[in-house]
Amino acid sequence: MSVKASIITIGDELLIGQVIDTNSAVIAQLLNGIGISVSLRLAVGDDKVNILDALNTAESQSDIIIITGGLGPTADDITKPLLCEYFGGTLIENKEARENVISIFTKANRPVTERNLTQALVPDVCTMLLNVRGTAPGMLFRKNNKVYFSLPGVPHEMNGLMQSHVLPYLYDHYPLQVIAHRTMTTAGIPESSIADHIKSFEEALPHYIKLAYLPNYGLVRLRLTGTGNSISDINTRLDQQFSELQSLLKDHIVSNRDETMQETVARLLQQQNKTLGTAESCTGGYIAHLVTSMAGSSNYYLGSVVSYANSVKHDILNVSQESLDTVGAVSEPVVIDMVNGILNRLKTDYAIATSGIMGPGGGTDTKPVGTVWVAVGNKNKIVTQCFKLRYERQKNIEVTAIYALNLLRKFMVENN
Structure with a gap:
């Protein structure tokens, strides 16, 4: 069974270009590494209607929805109360989250204010995910046989929660397929010429292996992606196809690895x-x-x-x-x-x-x-x-x- 995920990043700063959305890329790579394909990525501002629309759209297309951003203690951070309403819950203080907030401020030799302590409030319908790298806890919700993770927008904190909570949960609860890649970089030949040159190869690819073109200023990366149930089987089949592709483009290869x-x-x-x-x-x-x-x-x-x-x-x-x-x-x-x-x-x-x-x-x-x-x-x-x-x-x-x-x-x- 193919498991699909959607990623929603929240924040006006993303839409005006003040902050670059690196969270989506990191989350997509981590999910792809365990066999979950990302079917949708959305960036929305700090607007209730737009966030709700994004949630409904993601739910219609995915098994897993991962949300980042909007979990801070200030008025413009609206994700937590919105999710509380969306899932029909009430904000309550989580003791472990409160202790985490106090511990972080104490170690930094800074006073803890009431505003800081609001970070320990979470909907009573969620599972709190302790964020040891920051004060905003993550949250896990379930609705209509879908799973939702709400994570902080700070990249370091988001990544920590992905590693410590999200990925282990997905491993335990989903029958995951294997997704494997082979990537090469070419130079000196435009994307269209490559496509013409390997047309027969591309048409003959089996349905479980797909070819992607990734052009970038004089260089073109080619990525073969294989999906299956057996890591050894898919790696063997990918290696065969990748070897043929390298032979076809041997005069233009910069690297046969996914590297800069x-x-x-x-x-x-x-x-x-x-x-x-x-x-x-x-x-x-x-x-x-x-x-x-x-x-x-x-x-x-x-x-x-x-x-x-x-x-x-x-x-x-x-x-x-x-x-x-x-x-x-x-x-x-x-x-x-x-x-x-x-x-x-x-x-x-x-x-x-x-x-x-x-x-x-x-x-x-x-x-x-x-x-x-x-x-x-x-x-x-x-x-x-x-x-x-x-x-x-x-x-x-x-x-x-x-x-x-x-x-x-x-x-x-x-x-x-």
Whole structure:
């Protein structure tokens, strides 16, 4: 039996873009990991009518409804009294929840107010889920053979309750199917061309395996998802299909794992026992940020020179002043010098250099906004590539970083 879930996130801040909804993604991943598919995701504001509509819609489509947000002690947090009304209950104080509130404030050496203690009020028709990471308890309701979980909107608290209460409950009460995935990343071929190239493969997929296309700025991830009752059986069948898909796209594969570009590069650096340094102008340290966001990056990443000014390019990285004066900072000779400069300064095995015009201003007829030069290399060889991007400033920076890392990846594979 296929078990389906809906996710409802509550808060005006989500609808106006002030806060990004990461809770839905985390919940969906956790549910998918135990064989529950998410059929619906809704974001609604702090409005009673809209929340009730969302609850009714979710109930009509799902076995499990997970709600986050609106459980704070202030007037704009309306989820708890609304759920009390929806399920026909009365708010009562839960002793364990009260003790938890007092304990948290005592440990923080802060006074407990009456408003804080209202967090211990829960509907008498729910099962209280103790939130050891915060003062707002979670709540479990049952209605019309459906199960509802109401969780705090704070991501750290929500995740804790998912792990300690929600997932164990679902394991115990539902006959769960197995859901497994295989993901690869491709580059250098657009989504439509991939679809044409693997049309026969996609049409021949069995009904229990589905293919998804996940394009993102020059890269396309392909995900095969298999559903069944036996983990060994579905993994065997997925591996067979995934092997065929890799064979069809072998000339375009960046990675046959579900990993980011920086994770792919990190894996290659560790496999080769090599080190990396970066010389960044237009990306302003964003490549360094991506690389160092991963635990263990100090094993292979030595550092960066953010050479935004031409004087830094010349004085620190020994970029030719003649090149800066004649062809300009956004040019092939300059990024080549930047690579050599970082290799000499940091004594790394590999280096990346970027220089470009991110916008919105600064472009010319010959070098419009979005013109970017990237170089990668080692002490024996350097390769370059010029990109013509078309996005706004921040996206140009992010895309350049991914393109630069991919250029390094190809260089590492071809020159190891």
